[in-house]
Amino acid sequence: MADKRSDLKKSIMDTKTLPTLPSVIRKLNSLSDNEKSSVQEMAKIVSSDQVLSARILRLANSPSYGFYRVSTITNAMILLGVNVVKSLAIASSIFAAMEKDNVCLWEHSLGVGVAANLIARKLGLPECEEIATAGLLHDIGKVIIRIKCSTAENDILGLIHTRQIYTLEAEREVIDTDHAEVGAWLSKSWFLPEKLGEPIAFHHDVAKSENYRTKTAVVHIADVLIKASGFGNSGDNFVPPIQQIAWDTLQLNEQLLAELVEEIEDKLIEVKTFCLEMMSD
Amino acid sequence: MQKIPLSSVTSDMILARDIFRGNMPVGMPVCNKGTQLTDDLIKRLENLDILSVYVEGCPVQEEGNNSLDIHLRELDGRFIKTFREPLNAILYNTYKAYLIRSMGGNSGRQTE
Ligand SMILES: [Fe+2]
Ligand SMILES: [Fe+2]
Numbered sequence: 001m002a003d004k005r006s007d008l009k010k011s012i013m014d015t016k017t018l019p020t021l022p023s024v025i026r027k028l029n030s031l032s033d034n035e036k037s038s039v040q041e042m043a044k045i046v047s048s049d050q051v052l053s054a055r056i057l058r059l060a061n062s063p064s065y066g067f068y069r070v071s072t073i074t075n076a077m078i079l080l081g082v083n084v085v086k087s088l089a090i091a092s093s094i095f096a097a098m099e100k101d102n103v104c105l106w107e108h109s110l111g112v113g114v115a116a117n118l119i120a121r122k123l124g125l126p127e128c129e130e131i132a133t134a135g136l137l138h139d140i141g142k143v144i145i146r147i148k149c150s151t152a153e154n155d156i157l158g159l160i161h162t163r164q165i166y167t168l169e170a171e172r173e174v175i176d177t178d179h180a181e182v183g184a185w186l187s188k189s190w191f192l193p194e195k196l197g198e199p200i201a202f203h204h205d206v207a208k209s210e211n212y213r214t215k216t217a218v219v220h221i222a223d224v225l226i227k228a229s230g231f232g233n234s235g236d237n238f239v240p241p242i243q244q245i246a247w248d249t250l251q252l253n254e255q256l257l258a259e260l261v262e263e264i265e266d267k268l269i270e271v272k273t274f275c276l277e278m279m280s281d
Numbered sequence: 282m283q284k285i286p287l288s289s290v291t292s293d294m295i296l297a298r299d300i301f302r303g304n305m306p307v308g309m310p311v312c313n314k315g316t317q318l319t320d321d322l323i324k325r326l327e328n329l330d331i332l333s334v335y336v337e338g339c340p341v342q343e344e345g346n347n348s349l350d351i352h353l354r355e356l357d358g359r360f361i362k363t364f365r366e367p368l369n370a371i372l373y374n375t376y377k378a379y380l381i382r383s384m385g386g387n388s389g390r391q392t393e
Contacts, residue, residue, distance in 0.1 A: 224372070228372055229376070238362045239362070239363050239369060241366050242368035242369055254371055257371060265379065
């Protein structure tokens with residue numbers, strides 16, 4: 001049994017079978033160290049892949065950011081930042097497979113993106129767009145588990161159902177790891193910036209987040225709020241415990257929470273419409 | 282207007298909204314609002330897997346509270362593991378208050 005688990009873990013963590021990164025991203029990764037490369041230049045590289053650009057723009061106009069209309073890659077880079085556009089390129093290639101066949105997880109992810117953005121704005125935090133992106137990507141490990149080993153995914157869902165346990169617990173039993181760890185490993189393999197990687201890695205264990213604890217705390221709280229609202233589905237149907245350290249880091253209180261719930265529920269109506277539109281084309 | 286499950290629909294009720302195939306506004310329209318329902322039509326809707334419809338008036342008495350009850354029960358289900366934790370209790374009460382305010386505030390409302 002233990003052998004089988006570690007075999008599964010090994011196969012999931014095998015970089016050779018990772019979905020391929022769009023070549024555009026590899027070009028960007030090699031460029032971004034070069035301080036001289038301008039936004040225009042980077043936008044030109046991304047725009048050369050038309051399908052990818054269209055997907056990026058669609059996500060950039062999703063309710064997770066939806067405070068302005070973004071119509072060109074250059075604008076997206078200026079408004080959302082190069083990091084965000086890069087992450088959206090990655091997200092859109094990974095999520096491409098699941099938009100249609102796992103709508104529930106897609107809804108959950110978009111919902112957490114929206115909630116993370118609203119929380120960040122309400123608290124006046126810097127880099128709201130990056131935080132929204134971390135929210136959008138926080139459960140990316142689940143997508144990887146699904147892509148790489150759909151039988152493991154089925155076993156995990158089966159365990160959740162029969163034993164009424166959290167996704168995280170079921171994952172550890174079946175594959176000896178969990179989606180947070182897989183997500184962390186993925187963000188390293190794909191050179192996502194740490195400020196996105198940390199929330200992905202530690203959204204279920206905020207105390208372990210050292211450099212970007214505030215961002216991680218926002219994503220943790222956003223995840224809990226979306227689970228509480230019952231929007232989408234991320235595997236199990238249980239609201240996880242709010243971690244005290246996240247609550248304290250963000251200095252939340254009852255009043256703030258009540259306002260956030262109201263704002264998030266308002267915005268979720270838009271997310272629902274956005275998902276329907278995506279499914280219909 | 283009232284949203285009711287198809288199982289509670291009886292002939293004579295009048296549709297208050299168009300019905301679409303697959304219950305999605307992007308689907309093909311099946312039946313227009315204003316249509317008076319018949320046993321035949323109800324059967325056809327069953328065959329199309331339509332789960333609920335909007336009808337005129339408020340023919341099913343407890344329904345307004347019912348959907349709030351369903352939401353509250355689902356909320357309880359989601360919090361079943363954590364409602365005893367102090368911070369989650371705050372969130373639970375916040376959500377409960379939100380649901381009651383947004384859908385049950387009219388529990389004393391008279392039938393239109
Ligand atoms: Fe998660
Ligand atoms: Fe999640």
